[in-house]
Amino acid sequence: MRKFIHIDMDCFYAAVEMRDNPKLTNIPMAIGGNSHRGVLSTANYLAREYGVRSAMSNYQAKKLCPQLVIVPGRMAVYKAVSAQIRTIFTRYTQLIEPLSLDEAYLDVTDCGEFGGSATLIAQQIRADIERETGLTASAGIASIKFLAKIASDENKPNGQFVITPNEVHDFIDTLPLKKIPGVGKVTQQKLLALGFQYGCDIKASSEDFLYQRFGKFGLVLWRRCNGIDERQVETHRVRKSVGVETTFSEDTSDGEELTRRLIESLFPELTRRSQSYLQTRGMNKLGVKVKFFDFQSVSKECQYDSLNVEVLVALLQDLLVRYPNKPVRLIGINIGLIDAKNSQAQLGLFDCD
Ligand SMILES: [Mg+2]
Incomplete structure (x- = not known):
């Protein structure tokens, strides 16, 4: 049996801002991000009491909570704190799977500290984090990976929750x-x-x-x-694909319009996002995904070793003729990346999902 800990920082970006600017501590505040669409990335707990949530538009958030203070994010600072936290994890295990800057799975099965008690290890990790970064984290502890993640939410913020094997x-x-x-x-x-x-x-x-x-x-x-989850902590996740998609503000079954969107907005975006990956890796696939108004989702891909808009358009049209006049809600395009497994030195270069 394995012992998993899921660590999740409490309203991470907002907590960092409150730590660095105490004036923000006792007021509802959120991070506005620098996206032109104006969507919140994190809100503090005071703001959440008004119903303010991440991914909400600035406009909607202000309607719910007019006194909400929205500050721009400082990604470089969050990344530095995230690195600090990962260094703390390495004191207890090398089996670390970061899910994002503020969240990770740890496998502490082989950690000898505290007589091997995952509960006490989690407590110590949270204490280390608080002492060294001034920020709080929550933890979930379980013998099954997905339950550890669910458990970290149970006593949030600044708490932890254990699901023992016989409670599963x-x-x-x-x-x-x-x-x-x-x-x-x-x-x-x-x-x-x-x-x-x-x-x-x-x-x-x-x-x-x-x-x-x-x-x-x-x-x-x-x-x-049924309590079955054989997934282990994945320490080297290599990206296997790069994709972009867009959801239309109104569903459309106009094939020409869909093709135009693919060519004019999705393809340039995919090209831009693929660039850094394609500098060090090859590609082997092009794919298109279509989601219809009823959430039915279909996709088609083909073997191809370069970015080619005509091939993508042909794939899209293949899909659309199979569902004539069915309103489309979303289209996406993607490329398959060739596995970089044989080049261990390159692994560190790639983002985790
Ligand atoms: Mg979090």
């Missing part, structure tokens, strides 16, 4: 499915319509039924709800 099944029985990573709003609605709300509802169903309704994700869900 009871915990899952009463677990709202929306808390399982991968269950978004749409999936949640679909599950609810079928009468699935908690882990026990999925347990009582069958793998076959879930596969029919949800495809591969249905199988994953069934396995998670």
